[in-house]
Amino acid sequence: MSRAAVLLINLGTPDAPDAASVRRYLAEFLSDPRVVEIPQLLWQPILRGPILLTRPRKSAHAYAQVWTEEGSPLAVNTRAAAAALAGRFGGRVTVDWAMRYGRPSIAARLAALGEAGCDRILLAPLYPQYCAATTATAFDCAAEALGRMRAQPAIRTLPPYFDDPAYIAALEASTRRQLAALDFEPDLLIASFHGMPERTRDLGDPYHAQSLETARLMEEALGREVRVTFQSRFGRAKWLGPATDDVLKSLPSQGIRKVAVMTPGFSADCLETIEEIGIRGRDDFIAGGGQKFARLACLNASEEAIKLYENLIRRELAGWME
Ligand SMILES: C=CC1=C(C)c2cc3[nH]c(cc4nc(cc5[nH]c(cc1n2)c(C)c5CCC(=O)O)C(CCC(=O)O)=C4C)c(C)c3C=C
Ligand SMILES: [Fe+2]
Numbered sequence: 001m002s003r004a005a006v007l008l009i010n011l012g013t014p015d016a017p018d019a020a021s022v023r024r025y026l027a028e029f030l031s032d033p034r035v036v037e038i039p040q041l042l043w044q045p046i047l048r049g050p051i052l053l054t055r056p057r058k059s060a061h062a063y064a065q066v067w068t069e070e071g072s073p074l075a076v077n078t079r080a081a082a083a084a085l086a087g088r089f090g091g092r093v094t095v096d097w098a099m100r101y102g103r104p105s106i107a108a109r110l111a112a113l114g115e116a117g118c119d120r121i122l123l124a125p126l127y128p129q130y131c132a133a134t135t136a137t138a139f140d141c142a143a144e145a146l147g148r149m150r151a152q153p154a155i156r157t158l159p160p161y162f163d164d165p166a167y168i169a170a171l172e173a174s175t176r177r178q179l180a181a182l183d184f185e186p187d188l189l190i191a192s193f194h195g196m197p198e199r200t201r202d203l204g205d206p207y208h209a210q211s212l213e214t215a216r217l218m219e220e221a222l223g224r225e226v227r228v229t230f231q232s233r234f235g236r237a238k239w240l241g242p243a244t245d246d247v248l249k250s251l252p253s254q255g256i257r258k259v260a261v262m263t264p265g266f267s268a269d270c271l272e273t274i275e276e277i278g279i280r281g282r283d284d285f286i287a288g289g290g291q292k293f294a295r296l297a298c299l300n301a302s303e304e305a306i307k308l309y310e311n312l313i314r315r316e317l318a319g320w321m322e
């Protein structure tokens with residue numbers, strides 16, 4: 001008897017909001033050559049020196065502001081999506097989740113699925129837009145774990161879903177629901193995507209184009225402008241723009257005083273959405289003269305999200321669920 005499983009994969013997060021845990025997490029994350037594409041011989045001294053000496057304390061402070069009783073929001077939301085999804089397959093598919101960096105690791109969950117008798121596994125990184133720094137490295141990591149197994153499961157991978165009608169419909173429904181609940185009508189809706197070095201686009205990474213296409217399809221679906229920005233600049237290289245913080249600071253002087261910000265590239269709320277947009281982004285906008293600011297939640301484990309993931313997963317598991 002064969003048995004199918006789906007492994008939801010997200011980025012990863014520290015174990016606790018303290019400097020030591022954040023340091024361990026950042027050391028693993030930022031040592032990934034898919035993330036920082038500088039030769040390791042040059043990069044490691046910079047990482048182990050200035051970056052890991054200063055950033056963990058600052059980031060731990062930010063994490064402490066978003067941490068919940070159940071843990072880091074990224075882990076809490078990803079786990080909740082996996083739990084809700086499990087109920088949609090009537091026990092015919094095992095649904096599990098893992099993190100590319102930190103815990104639960106991809107290797108540990110692949111091993112656990114193997115022990116549970118799952119011999120057909122769909123790897124599903126929850127990144128709607130393909131990016132080598134997120135999607136590719138998740139598959140690299142899984143391949144490395146598979147490379148150490150004697151009895152490997154059969155593997156399928158979830159393609160990016162940036163333009164999938166089911167994803168656009170989920171975003172549209174979630175956005176309409178959240179806009180209707182606001183006590184104001186935004187002058188502008190912003191879609192803030194995580195940034196990337198511009199160089200990666202020039203070398204052929206489709207992330208930028210796929211982000212723009214998601215926003216264009218959202219404009220079509222919502223019948224209103226969706227202004228694209230890129231957040232979370234890191235390092236000295238030129239990153240994709242326009243930068244979310246710069247745009248938020250400058251909008252009030254252009255007469256735009258009420259905004260709503262959505263983050264469609266993040267499947268789950270996390271440090272980058274709750275703290276960077278919801279706290280610092282709001283402060284930037286209000287300090288610049290803005291009046292009303294709303295951060296719209298990610299799809300997380302909402303009804304819209306679970307319907308979307310069930311749809312995508314059923315399609316990819318065709319022929320495996322009998
Ligand atoms: C959704 C897509 C993401 C892309 C693309 C991405 C690229 C990328 N990120 C960094 C550096 C950092 N990112 C950090 C946090 C973080 N990044 C993503 C997603 C993408 N990153 C998420 C979901 C999170 C949140 C994790 C959480 O625990 O909530 C951080 C850590 C926080 C901090 O210290 O600021 C860093 C650093 C680079 C360099 C990069 C591409 C080159
Ligand atoms: Fe990031």
Ligand SMILES: [Fe+2]
Pocket residue numbers: 232271272276
């Ligand atoms: Fe950030």
